[in-house]
Amino acid sequence: xxARAFRKRLVPNLLLLPLAAWLFCFALIPMAYGLWxxxxxxxxxxxxxxxxxxxxxxxxxxxxxxxARSLGWSLRFAVISVTAQMVVGVAIxxxxxxxxxxxxxxxxxxxxxxxxxxxxxxxxFRLLFNExxxxxxxxxxxxxxxxxxxxxxxxxxxxxxxDCINSIPFVFINIYAALQSVSQELLEAAMVDGASxxxxxxxxxxxxxxxxxxxxxLMRLLAAFLIFELVFTLTSGGPGNMTQSASVYIYRRAFSxxxxxxxxxxxxxxxxxxxxxxxxxVRRMMRPAR
Amino acid sequence: MNPKSRPQRLxxxxxxxxxxxxxxxxxxxxxxxxxLTAFKSDRDISSLPPKWIFRPVWTHFYNVxxxxxxxxxxxxxxxxxxxxxxxxxxxxxxxxxxYSIVRFRGLGNWVLGGTLLLRLMPAxxxxxxxxxxxxxxxxxxxxxxxxIMHTLFLSPTALLLLIGYVQExxxxxxxxxxxxxxxxxxxxxxxxxxxIRPGLAAVAILSFITSWNEFxxxxxxxxxxxxxxxVGTSFFIQSYAVKxxxxxxxxxxxxxxxxxxxxxxxxxxxxxxxxxxxxx
Numbered sequence: 249x250x251a252r253a254f255r256k257r258l259v260p261n262l263l264l265l266p267l268a269a270w271l272f273c274f275a276l277i278p279m280a281y282g283l284w285x286x287x288x289x290x291x292x293x294x295x296x297x298x299x300x301x302x303x304x305x306x307x308x309x310x311x312x313x314x315x316a317r318s319l320g321w322s323l324r325f326a327v328i329s330v331t332a333q334m335v336v337g338v339a340i341x342x343x344x345x346x347x348x349x350x351x352x353x354x355x356x357x358x359x360x361x362x363x364x365x366x367x368x369x370x371x372x373f374r375l376l377f378n379e380x381x382x383x384x385x386x387x388x389x390x391x392x393x394x395x396x397x398x399x400x401x402x403x404x405x406x407x408x409x410x411d412c413i414n415s416i417p418f419v420f421i422n423i424y425a426a427l428q429s430v431s432q433e434l435l436e437a438a439m440v441d442g443a444s445x446x447x448x449x450x451x452x453x454x455x456x457x458x459x460x461x462x463x464x465x466l467m468r469l470l471a472a473f474l475i476f477e478l479v480f481t482l483t484s485g486g487p488g489n490m491t492q493s494a495s496v497y498i499y500r501r502a503f504s505x506x507x508x509x510x511x512x513x514x515x516x517x518x519x520x521x522x523x524x525x526x527x528x529x530v531r532r533m534m535r536p537a538r
Numbered sequence: 539m540n541p542k543s544r545p546q547r548l549x550x551x552x553x554x555x556x557x558x559x560x561x562x563x564x565x566x567x568x569x570x571x572x573x574l575t576a577f578k579s580d581r582d583i584s585s586l587p588p589k590w591i592f593r594p595v596w597t598h599f600y601n602v603x604x605x606x607x608x609x610x611x612x613x614x615x616x617x618x619x620x621x622x623x624x625x626x627x628x629x630x631x632x633x634x635x636x637y638s639i640v641r642f643r644g645l646g647n648w649v650l651g652g653t654l655l656l657r658l659m660p661a662x663x664x665x666x667x668x669x670x671x672x673x674x675x676x677x678x679x680x681x682x683x684x685x686i687m688h689t690l691f692l693s694p695t696a697l698l699l700l701i702g703y704v705q706e707x708x709x710x711x712x713x714x715x716x717x718x719x720x721x722x723x724x725x726x727x728x729x730x731x732x733x734i735r736p737g738l739a740a741v742a743i744l745s746f747i748t749s750w751n752e753f754x755x756x757x758x759x760x761x762x763x764x765x766x767x768x769v770g771t772s773f774f775i776q777s778y779a780v781k782x783x784x785x786x787x788x789x790x791x792x793x794x795x796x797x798x799x800x801x802x803x804x805x806x807x808x809x810x811x812x813x814x815x816x817x818x
């Protein structure tokens with residue numbers, strides 16, 4: 249009996265072991281090691297014997313205007329871009345929530361930018377927005393009055409639009425799924441009572457899709473704040489370091505200057521900043537699994 | 539509610555399709571223009587205004603694979619091997635965990651929470667120390683290194699999806715098997731696995747695409763030998779004279795698997811990508 253009861257408790261944990269081991273070896277240990285490295289002067293030459301630096305990397309970081317600018321840029325970008333994505337995404341979902349000819353095909357076509365790698369989208373736009381040979385730059389010339397899409401004046405707007413193309417499909421498909429669960433009878437009853445389309449949306453649809461919209465919004469906000477691939481391939485943080493997002497700042501610290509102590513200090517700071525909001529999303533995501 | 543006349547309905551359809559057309563152009567003009575560029579000769583690429591009708595050439599595709607030393611065929615092979623390896627490993631480690639989390643709880647909730655947290659935390663924060671560790675272990679520029687990190691990167695979504703599938707299973711089946719004396723492992727193999735197979739296909743497709751598209755770990759952990767197609771495509775920029783046509787051809791080739799899957803397995807792909815925000 250004793251052995252049986254023991255096995256009964258052992259098996260559930262054994263099943264968890266492979267995943268837990270993976271998390272432990274390739275996420276937890278590296279992060280702890282990163283924290284340790286952040287307290288050292290660690291360059292590619294002395295990686296085997298980094299020298300103790302105490303909190304020097306952190307004090308330097310908090311006084312580095314470039315890091316503050318990167319965080320500020322990421323925050324502004326995330327708020328503006330994700331707000332636009334939510335508004336347009338909800339509008340498209342609401343628009344698609346009706347019968348129309350060829351709907352399956354249109355949906356697929358709208359979803360393409362979401363399934364293609366952000367790195368490829370960035371590389372692609374780098375060509376299409378190019379000042380000299382970019383066909384889209386040429387098409388938009390009348391609107392931009394010859395201004396370069398990737399030049400200092402327009403580059404921020406260009407990145408926002410590129411991120412919108414890449415990410416609105418995600419908002420659209422989430423909200424569209426949420427809309428499917430809104431009861432048609434309820435909407436029709438409201439219509440009979442004389443509620444206008446706006447009233448129906450604000451007072452019936454909106455409250456019902458709010459839980460999914462909120463998680464979608466938070467997930468997008470976190471991802472946009474951490475944006476790397478799209479910026480890295482589209483502008484590499486330039487012109488100058490105008491569009492250097494927090495992630496690009498860390499990447500450059502590590503791989504252009506091989507300053508791994510600093511890069512890890514910035515990494516750890518960034519992780520701490522995001523832990524709170526990330527835990528909120530995790531709790532929400534775990535609810536259906538309970 | 540109010541009955542509409544035929545011309546009115548027709549007008550409505552036209553209006554709807556016009557809006558749809560504008561949306562499709564906004565979201566897909568880039569992909570489409572890039573596709574055209576891949577088939578333009580160098581002179582057509584730099585002609586102003588851009589040519590929309592031209593004589594297609596295969597030069598850039600030839601360059602990407604054979605000429606100009608890009609070794610794109612090796613990048614593609616790497617992408618396939620890494621994608622398949624990471625997908626198999628991710629399913630192998632998350633399926634038993636998903637079963638344990640649904641049926642037994644306990645420690646499982648902690649593992650689930652940790653895995654989901656991983657999905658939301660900054661990937662770059664993990665990538666920096668990982669590079670240093672793998673550099674010391676001399677694992678940088680190997681397919682194995684990228685497979686290991688992609689497995690980690692794929693597991694949150696795979697776990698979430700598999701939990702959904704396990705939850706749908708009738709418990710009675712397992713109880714009956716347990717009475718017949720089957721062990722948990724036998725149950726996983728002979729009962730759970732066959733029933734869950736369609737779900738596994740969905741997870742596998744999504745995982746493969748995610749690995750194929752992944753850039754950060756793939757770029758940090760590769761130098762020459764282990765470069766993937768997604769990373770290799772960005773190399774066309776770094777040369778002195780940018781080979782726009784070759785780049786467009788590289789992008790076109792790299793997006794083919796994704797495009798095939800979005801047309802053939804859209805439902806599964808979407809279900810995976812929205813897992814977490816949208817519950818069933």
